[in-house]
Amino acid sequence: MKKPSANTISAVLAITIGAFVVFYGFSTYRLGAIQRMGPGMVPVIFGAILAILGAILLTTEQFNRVRTELPVVAWRPLIWVLAAVLAFALALPIFGVVPATVLLILISSRADGALSILQALGLAAVMACLIWLVFGLALNLPIPFLTWRL
Amino acid sequence: MQDQILENILLGLSVAISPSGLFYCLIGVVLGTITGIIPGIGALAAVSLLFPITFHLAPTEALIMLAGIYYGTTYGGSTASILLNLPGTPSSAVACLDGYPMAQKGRGGVALFMTTIASFVGGSIGILVLIFLAPMIISVAFMFAPADYFSLILLGLIMTATISGGSVVKALIMSVFGILLGVVGLDVYYGSPRYTFGILHLYEGISLVALAIGLFGIAEVIASIGKMVPVEMSRDKLRMRNMLPSREEGRGSIAPILRGAGIGTILGALPGTGGTIASYISYAVERRFSRTPDHFGKGAMEGLVGPESSNNAADQTAFIPTLTLGIPGTATMAIMLGVLMIHGINPGPRLVVEQPALFWGLIMSFWIGNLLLLIINIPMIGIWVRILAVPYKILYPSILAFVCVGIYSINNSVFDILVVVAFGVVGYGTKLLGLPLPPLLLGFVLGPMLEEHFRRAMLLSQGSFEVFVTRPISGAAVLIMAVALLYAMVRFVLSNSEKNRTI
Numbered sequence: 029m030k031k032p033s034a035n036t037i038s039a040v041l042a043i044t045i046g047a048f049v050v051f052y053g054f055s056t057y058r059l060g061a062i063q064r065m066g067p068g069m070v071p072v073i074f075g076a077i078l079a080i081l082g083a084i085l086l087t088t089e090q091f092n093r094v095r096t097e098l099p100v101v102a103w104r105p106l107i108w109v110l111a112a113v114l115a116f117a118l119a120l121p122i123f124g125v126v127p128a129t130v131l132l133i134l135i136s137s138r139a140d141g142a143l144s145i146l147q148a149l150g151l152a153a154v155m156a157c158l159i160w161l162v163f164g165l166a167l168n169l170p171i172p173f174l175t176w177r178l
Numbered sequence: 179m180q181d182q183i184l185e186n187i188l189l190g191l192s193v194a195i196s197p198s199g200l201f202y203c204l205i206g207v208v209l210g211t212i213t214g215i216i217p218g219i220g221a222l223a224a225v226s227l228l229f230p231i232t233f234h235l236a237p238t239e240a241l242i243m244l245a246g247i248y249y250g251t252t253y254g255g256s257t258a259s260i261l262l263n264l265p266g267t268p269s270s271a272v273a274c275l276d277g278y279p280m281a282q283k284g285r286g287g288v289a290l291f292m293t294t295i296a297s298f299v300g301g302s303i304g305i306l307v308l309i310f311l312a313p314m315i316i317s318v319a320f321m322f323a324p325a326d327y328f329s330l331i332l333l334g335l336i337m338t339a340t341i342s343g344g345s346v347v348k349a350l351i352m353s354v355f356g357i358l359l360g361v362v363g364l365d366v367y368y369g370s371p372r373y374t375f376g377i378l379h380l381y382e383g384i385s386l387v388a389l390a391i392g393l394f395g396i397a398e399v400i401a402s403i404g405k406m407v408p409v410e411m412s413r414d415k416l417r418m419r420n421m422l423p424s425r426e427e428g429r430g431s432i433a434p435i436l437r438g439a440g441i442g443t444i445l446g447a448l449p450g451t452g453g454t455i456a457s458y459i460s461y462a463v464e465r466r467f468s469r470t471p472d473h474f475g476k477g478a479m480e481g482l483v484g485p486e487s488s489n490n491a492a493d494q495t496a497f498i499p500t501l502t503l504g505i506p507g508t509a510t511m512a513i514m515l516g517v518l519m520i521h522g523i524n525p526g527p528r529l530v531v532e533q534p535a536l537f538w539g540l541i542m543s544f545w546i547g548n549l550l551l552l553i554i555n556i557p558m559i560g561i562w563v564r565i566l567a568v569p570y571k572i573l574y575p576s577i578l579a580f581v582c583v584g585i586y587s588i589n590n591s592v593f594d595i596l597v598v599v600a601f602g603v604v605g606y607g608t609k610l611l612g613l614p615l616p617p618l619l620l621g622f623v624l625g626p627m628l629e630e631h632f633r634r635a636m637l638l639s640q641g642s643f644e645v646f647v648t649r650p651i652s653g654a655a656v657l658i659m660a661v662a663l664l665y666a667m668v669r670f671v672l673s674n675s676e677k678n679r680t681i
Contacts, residue, residue, distance in 0.1 A: 034612050063636050105404060109399060109602070133578075140403050140404045171587055
């Protein structure tokens, strides 16, 4: 089996999302009449348009002999960056902004591994200070910089 | 009329020249220049990444600073284009064509000096048009009915999709996807939650800033890691003395700068087109006008100053539909509009009447900002370029840290950070699939307005679709949309049959 082209994947995604929006809208929200629309009307209309556009893309792709290949996914940066931001989001409510920032920089710097752990720690220290200067000192925001809440 | 304009200008100046106005304008243009120089970060990413800092300021100051960031990136972008052949922003890609060959010949200083002048002149002409045109549009805009607004918003979305150059169907898919994302939250009329799936945080809708930062900031970082090669700096010193152009070059640049400003002024104000398209068209025009077209691409001054003037003029006139009608024409303007609304300001004809100090202060700050860019750019170009020497391995963790703290600080909300992560994945995925992101953002911002005007128009017309054709403004917009879509279809069929024949 041939690998699906980028356009085929996009088209299938558009049809799926569009169909989901239409069915969910139909079953959950009131549509109302056209002169007095309920909450469901506009989303259902645009969900249908999305699915139709997806179908158009899928059809035209069948006649298109120049296939748009799917580029390789850069898994390493993707996973490390997302992990870093997630770790930031999880650590922040417990420890505060400064420890969360240190964690974010340590984890995200693994994405290309170009900084050594020691260098990453140094950068984390510099950024923690900078962030405190901008958001704490200059903007004077009521955000927790260093806490311990479990 | 003239008295009115003078009065407006003076009122605007009094706001823009106030110490706080000047201060935030300066910070804005400096930050804009810096982010503009960094490749991969265009105006869109710069404005969304730096928005959290401006959030905590008063509306007028926040807008002055954000606008400074926005047009500052255009200046910074051309610096990187000329000296290193790395377009810092898409709209400055044209500056590579003739600017970089000039730099290779050791005339980088002259190129930078002339682009700065061209940018300033182009920007100033755009601002002048803005000052005179905005009140006129506003006086007409008071007569607009919901049907007119609906058609104009739809026109903006469709023009963005058809003009962008790529696949129209893919661009339309992204705009509709954006509209659907904009639906999430409470219904405007009935207050019932829609597509929130029981998540309380989604009742107010998806945060525009979190969405934009995820799509443009995080996705860009992921895509750039490991791909950014350290740049080689030329050792040439940039001195004031070798920055000045010869007399013939100066005189020969006047016409291209003015033509560029004209093209940019018109294209900037139209929906769907912006600085990038303006600069490409200006380049093509200069080439046609030139008596020596074969010099283009080898360091022709006209090919550099025309487009630079053009994209800066477009940057300014892009504010016309955004501020007077509340309908942004480009994705970057959509962010600016979103920012206004977050600050509780609803752009549209009433804004000028109700908050003249904000409106005219903002416009005059554009001019002050352009003046500041002129002053800080010429002597400090050497410093700006050094930013490029900061390795990406240090830059990207720092950007991430700054962005995450920034987005959290807006609502003290961890949920917003999760939204950033989600749209980081979406943004990276769409990048891989070759789907354009700006239509998504435009759809997201315009979607709720589109729905509101649609429902109101249908209510007024008792469910008859005739209003969209019978009202002159709406009718004209519908006609243009039909032509644009038809043209796109014809182009698609022609190019496809051609492609298939050659294989």
